[in-house]
Amino acid sequence: MKFRHALILIIALAWPFEPASAQLTVQILKGMAESVPIAIVPLAWDGTGAAPHDVAATVQADLERSGRFRPLPRAQLVEQPHAASEVDTADWRMLKVDYVLVGKLSPLPDGRFEVRYELVSVANGERLLGTAVPVDPKALKRASHRVSDAVYEKILGVRGAFATRIAYVAVDGPVSKRSYRLVVSDADGDNERIVFGSPDPIMSPAWSPDGRSIAYVSFHSGLAAIYVQTLSTGAQVQVSARAGINGAPSYSPDGSQLALALSRRDGNVDVYVLTLATQDLKRITEDPAIDTEPSWAPDGRSLYFTSDRAGGPQVYNVGVEPGARPRRITFDGSYNARPRVSPDGRQLVVVTQDRGAFRIGAVDIQRGGLQVLSGGQLDESPSFAPNGADILYTSRVGGRDTLAIVSSDGRIQQQIAAGSGELREAAWSPFLN
């Protein structure tokens, strides 16, 4: 089976998620023509009884879901080698696969397991990867995602982002009686955990750069306030509850500061920077127009933000040093808002109005110009994967907000389906250690 460009394929994943977390499933809507054919051989299991985790199944699901690989279905594996030395490249060449991943899972005397894996190039028989990792029993799935990360990086030259997490807002109930939950899950939707729940709106989750905390807006006090919650302990700290809007938190790259939007008493929405340790507040913009949705440049020296100072909303950049003058970045179209910067600092993703619809657009910061990446009617809240290869966003499908992913070149599209309710405002975590 071949992915063809522009051919729409829907592949429901065959791997059942664990019962406690059966909320999200990811489907590929559009794959790449030149996706890489690869064989993922089930790992040999050295212990007694059933293997504690099917490492190869997780790797196969990860690579397939990325849209960049075309793993051979397991039923078509004609042989099952478990070490690079056992791989007969001539056989695999007949099956038209470019790479073979083999390995072994073994129990260790201390109760942990060893995940051993090797990646072989079919073209020349070269062993590209050979690694053995000791893993706690509970971490086997995460370790499997790390195998996916390593394979992705070796073959595509870009670090994989499978062993990462996403945060999003889940909304249930009718308009008159809604409930909101801030949820964190693995990047594949598994392992969901509720961070915070409220009958009042929750908005704008943002990861700290160390991946340990999430800043967000909640109205549970009756007014908007910004909170920081530590994921490991659940401890919630209110960091801004000033008069008016407290919104759009964004962590500085070193994690010491939050950029945010405040309206204070006079209602003039401007961008500020709050130093978390001292509560020192610095005003960055001062304009009667709306200035909001700040997002840090990766070097920490400037902020991109939305402003309607020229009429409609457009994206601007401003240095964080005193007296810096904002510079307009977007010029295409009448509506460009909520910028997020790619990890390499070269690209912006925005919400752009495109022939009456709201879609995700990508802007080349140096050269200008805007490319529309998504095709929905009400797409919003784009968030870069930490490797910059994919963008997670919210799309309205059948009257419900749901999550979707598009590659940063627009060629691969995935949709994340929820069991019930609405999902929105997903934020992709940084790389996690």
Added chain:
Amino acid sequence: MRLLPVLLIVCATLALAGCPKKPTTVPETSGSTATEGSGANTGQGEGQIGQGRDLPGASGSINGGPAGAATIIYFDFDRSDIRPEYASLINTHAKFLAGSSSIKIRVEGHTDERGSREYNIALAERRAQAVRQALMLQGAGDAQLTTVSYGEERPAVAGSDESAYEKNRRVELVYGR
């Protein structure tokens, strides 16, 4: 039942004159305040008028505000200027507030669902501020008014068409908050 509207109108009239504390034969309807639909609260039709109760400084009102006055102001797309048709409504609320400094209201701004969420929070804040300023210009005290912006987070009605959007682009005046 045909007597009911008449009774209520009479009651409201008396209430404005500062009389009975106890409205009689009020129907037990839910949706007792004028927070839905067109915002018009004309006293016609049983569904629109709820239970009166004793309130500080005034009586006979159904939402804590001036009797018979709507509590929702609607806006045009991406605009925060108050349409001329709402001038007298704003004036009614402002005078009511000016009449008793102990009355407090919450001015809640909303947008429709289009566009980005935090930008909509800012837009709804601007709408709430426009109403707050207008109320203050006509005599309401700063300390009586709190604004909160919900952006697109709390639509009045569900739906992704213009008829839903126009009901969601609004400022609600909530008494007693």
